[in-house]
Amino acid sequence: MVSDDLTRAGLMTISNFKRLYQVFHGYERWFLFSILLNIAVAGGTLAIPALSADLINNGIMAGDFSYSLDVGVLMLLAAVIAGACQIANAGIAVWASEYSSHSLRTREFEKIQTLSFGNIDKFRSSDLLVRLTTDVQNVKIAIQQSVMNLMQAPLLLIGTIIIMAAMAPALVWIMVVLLVLLTIILVLYFVIVEPAFTRKQSEIDGVNKALRETLTGIRVVKAFVRQEYEINKFGQAADNLKRAAMRPQMIMSYLMPTVFAIALLGFGAVYYFGGEQVLAGTGLMIGDVTSAAQYILILMMPLLIIAIVLPFITQANASLKRIFEVLDAVPEVQEPKDPVTINVDQVKGRVEFENVSFGYRNAEGVPDGEVLTGINLVAQPGETIGFLGATGCGKSSLVSLIPRFYDVTGGRVTIDGVDVRSISLETLRNMVSVCLQESVLFSGTINENIRFGKPSMTDDAMMEAARSADVDGFVQNIPEQYDGRVARRGSNFSGGQKQRLSIARALAQKPKILILDDSTSACDVATEARIQDAITDMMEGTTKFIVAQRISSVITADRIVLLSQGVIEATGTHTELLASSPLYQEIYESQLGSGLQSGGNAS
Incomplete structure (x- = not known):
């Protein structure tokens, strides 16, 4: 069982780091140079004990000062070469670690930009943040330590065995025992610690999630005096991380002292058994024993290097798996292989839902029930369609199918008779402009936020969108105005100002199809009415979809679609629905009261 786990873990680690090496395509020469430097370091390190034996046996013991001086100069030269090459290799290690972290972080961020809404739902923003920061940092440290130290390990190990076998074959068995013992310890360490590091990274996600939620909602926390609750919630996440981190850290703390203890036992064994050989007159000399003791310590060096680097590699391997999960993620919404060529300027904006069904997918990518079933609806060019219904009835999900934020699970959505899945995403989203439920603004200026979807637009076009979204009113009170x-x-x-800026950003693109997803919920009724009138004037000929919770937002729409539990309950104008739909009557009376009886009075 342990053997199978080790094999699987080892193969996965090799696969992950082999794939990581592809990041350095075009820069392989630097790794070749690093290998040469490591050979020089290992050669200098291995030469010093052999020269030391020669110095003692043939220089000091023979009383030859001149010979001792010559050997001493050679030892100094070997040390200088080894040290200089180690410094040069450290520079390559720093470059390799920084280059890899930059490359992984950039590629991961670029991949995130290609993912669909469904992929983002699966990973969550807090999880992606950890993968872009902590996980990349773990890989960076592992590469630096590996290039700087790990390449020397096999060279020192092989060189020590060869030299020891030639110089003191009677003491080789000590080396074999030490190698077997330390190999068993390192193998057990790897099997135990690798899953522990994976769990630790998962708990870091939990801490980041709790921290992000609390910090972004700090005003709400204070308003409801929930500081104690949030402290306890974060404390629980922090405790989980502490427990998850404790196990690998404790094992790491035991590993180094264990390796050192075994090395010292080997050192003592060489002197004890080597001393016996010298006293017995077997031909082994004092210089050979002292040199063998040094080689025992050098033998420990590869294992000590592995003991030092292995925790970083183990942690990096867990992080690489998480990074590659993002890089390997397949966008749920795919570009069509042969997209239909469409002139955006000639699009009329007729949208049709043909027996549409839709359901979100779970973390394994399997559909998790349907939120929309059998939707049939046609929006004519220039028509305004309002969607009304209880929370969770599928309004936002339905309009998200038009720009292909998600793909239908049944039926199809067409624009001017063309299936949206046959249109390139760039073309489709140039035709469709969306103001999402959450008003997301970016650091910068007001001007830059309105121009976000079309930076090349003229100042007049930007100002027209701002006035239509009723942004100009509050911007005039800012000293820098649109440069604020x-x-x-x-x-x-x-909240209302952010919504108006988001609407202005959507209007500025002059789309053929406009989707406003509950985008005036934070605005007062008078502001909402002004925005609706301005949009009607500015977006004449544009097909508009308005998702709303309150009737006042859709009461003037050409048609109102009433959704209930994922199906269309009723369709018609405000007056028609007020006369024919009990559910619409119930919503109307709960929001506007029963005193108004006609669409004209209500508006």
Whole structure:
């Protein structure tokens, strides 16, 4: 069982680091240079004990000062060469670690940009943040330690065995015992610690998630006096991380002293049994014994190097698996192999849902039930369609199928008769502009945020979008106006102001199809009415989909689609639904009261 686990773990580690090596394509010469430097370091290190034996046996014991001086100069030269090459190799190690971390981080970030909404739902933003930072840092440290030290290990190991066998064959058995014992210890360490590091990284995700939720919602926490609850929640996550981190750290702390203890036992054994050989007159000389003792310590060096580097490699292997999970993730929404050629300027904007069904996928990528079933709906060019219904009825999911944030699981969605899955994503999303439920702003200026989807637009176009979204009113009160700064996530603006900026960003693209997903929920009724009127004027000819929780947001729509539990309950104008749909009547009375009886009065 242990053997099978070791084999699987070893093969996975080799596969991960072999794949990591591909990052350095085009720079292989530096690793060749590093190998040459390590050979020089190992050669200098191995030469010193042999020269030491020669110095003692043929110089000091023979009383030959001149010979001793010559050998001493050679020892100094070997030390200088080994030290200089070690310094040069350290420079390569630093370069390799920084280059790899930069490359992995960049590739991972670029891959995230290609992932679909479903992939992002699976990984979660806090998890991705750890994979971009902590996991990449773990790999960086492992590469630096491996290039700097690990390449020397086999050279020192093989060289020591050969020299020891030639110089003091009677003491080779000590070396064999030490090697077997230390190999068993390192193998057991690897089997036990690798899964422990994987769990530790998972618990780091938990701490980051708790931290992110608390910090982003700190105002809500304080408003509801929930500091104690959040402290306890974070404390639980921190305790889980502490326990998960304790196991590998404890094993690591035991590993080094154990290796040192075994090395000292070997050192003592060489002097004891070597001394017996010298006294017995077997031909073994004092210089040979002292040299053998030094080689025993050198023999420990590869194993000590492995003991030092192995924890970093183990931790990096766990991190590499998580990094490659992102790099290997297949976007749930794929580009069509042969996309239909469409002139965006000639798109009319007729949208049709043909027997559409949809369900989200779980973490394993398996559909997890349907949230939409049998949706049939046609939106004519320039028509305004309002979607109304209880939370969770599928309104946002339905409109997310138009720009292919998700793909249907049944049926199809077409624009001007063309299946959206046949249109390239870039073309499709140039036709469709979306203002999402959550108003996300980016650090920068107001101007830059409005131009986000189309940086090349003119100032007049930007200002027109801003006025239509009722942004101009509050921007005029900012000293820098449209050059005013936007803090991270727009924290220096109110909820309604952030929504208006998000709407302006969507309008600025002058799309053929506009989706407003509950985008005025934080605005007062008067502001909402002004925005709707301005959008009607500015977006004439644009097909508009408005998702809302309140009737006032969709009451003037050409048609209102009432959704309930993933199916269309009723469709019609406000007046028609008020007369024919009990569910619509219930929503209307709960929001606007029963005193108004017609669409004209209500509006």
